[in-house]
Amino acid sequence: MHVAVLGAGYAGLGVARRLERSLPPDVDLTVVDDGPDHVLTHEIHRAVRRPAVAEAVRVPLADVLDRAEIVTDPVDSFDPETGHVELASGDTLQYDYGAVAFGSDTAYYGIDGLREHAHPLKTLEDAAAIREDALDTIADGGDVVVGGAGLSGVQVAGEIAALAREEGATVPEDVSVTLVEQLETVAPNFPANFRRAVREALVDRGIEIRTDTTVTAVGDGEVVTDGRDLSADTLVWTGGIAGQPAADGDRPVVQADLRLTDRTLAVGDAARVVGADGEAVPASASAAIREAKTAATNLERLVDGGTDGFSPRLARYRFDVPGWLVSVGDGAVAQLGPTVLTGAAAKAAKTTVGAGYLTSVGAAQKAVELTENEILS
Incomplete structure (x- = not known):
């Protein structure tokens, strides 16, 4: 029997590591990814200001x-029905049971x-390109626009503003950094007290916030909106996610058992997950890491059921995370239960979470490197 995991992000790696421990020895396990590394995508924004972070998060x-x-x-x-996989090289792969976990693309x-x-802002290469472009804009005293005020947009806007200060520029006097959001607030999918703290952190760093603003077109150096148009010497887009080309741009809906077909599960950002409470699960690293446990359990049960000839009862994922964390330049905002933290306490919480995750996947030295880079920020 053959089990395949397509993608090695937070969800895919979590599924694979659990299956390595739980699958019978005679079951083959394959992990397919477009690169040789697992990358902490929630830390990619750090490489805009600290290129050395790239090695710590890879x-x-x-x-x-x-x-x-x-x-x-x-x-x-x-083909999730048959388990047939076509690879870019022309090679093929056939699985009996599998998990689609190759993440999302930019919408x-x-x-x-x-x-x-x-x-x-999906890869470390993207972060390097943003850094190069932003440095030119900072040197020329130009304008930076970040589209999308979810956590990724907040974080990259904060990094660019901090980079400008480190290069001797003042925000917004010398360089403008503007965060554009179609909805009414920054961090729109999060609790109100968290949103307020994030907004205050952005304003404190000189970042202009334009909510209730829809981008309608983009030209060379210009962002056209349904309100006032913006000059943009550097434009970063974090305004939403779509399915990968391998899934025809789709993120299929799966219920709490994560089952896409009889033989295939979909997990992490590759799917739109409906949790056991009937509510949509937000696309996030925290959710993907936790979904991986449910997915691995269900693949193990499917393998056992396929061997014994009966249909197993599958586990159901219930969305439950202890809180939320976002960095804003050299600071951070953390929500732990009902409490919102800022300043040193929030930054320490974010550093602990990143290092703890790396340690949990067996990369203790990388955890040390990431902590050292966080301390420098």
């Missing part, structure tokens, strides 16, 4: 997986000129 899959066969090859297409919503003129 973990070779070979260092944290023992039993699984690792295939470094992008998925070109897959551009058909906005004219957006894809051509904006930097996405």
Whole structure:
């Protein structure tokens, strides 16, 4: 029998590591990813200001997986009904049971000129490109626009503002950094007290906030909105997510058992998950890490059921995270239960979470490196 995990992000790596421990020895396990490393995508924004962070948040899959066969090859297409996978190299793979966990792509919503003129923030290479462009804009005293005020947008706006200060510029007097959001607030999917603290942290750093503003088109150096247009020498777009090309741009809806078909589960940002309470689960690293446990349990039960010839009862994922964390330049905002923390306490919480995650996946040295880089921020 063959089990495959397509993608090695938070969800995929979590599923694979659990299956390495729980699957019977005679079951083959394959992990397919488009690169050789697991990357902490929630820390990618740090590399805009601290390029050395790139090494701390990049973990070779070979260092944290023992039993699984690792295939470094992008998925070109897959059939969740049959378990047939076509890889970009032309190779194919066939699984009996599998998990689709290859994350999401950037959503551009058909906005004219957006894809051509904006930097996405999905990879370390994206962060390097943003840094290079932002440094030129800072040197010229220009304008930076970040589209989308979810956690990614808040974090990259904070990093660019901090980078400007480190380069000797003042925000907003010398360099403007503007955060644009279509909805009414920054961090719109989070509790009100968390949203207020995030907004205050942004304002304290000289970042202009424009909510209730829809981007309608983008040109060379210009962002057209339904209100006042913006000058943009550097444009970063974090305004939403879409499915990967291998899934035809779709993020299919799965219920709390994460089952897409009889043989395939979908987990993390690759799917729109409805939790056991009937509510949509927000796309986040925290959710993906926790979904991985449910997905691994269910794959193990499916394998056992496939062997014994009966349909197993599957576990159900219930969304429950202890809180939320976001960095804003050299600061942070944390919500732990009903309490919102800022300043040193929030920054310490964020550092602890990142280092704790790396340690949990067997990358203790990377945890040390990340902590050292956080202390420098």
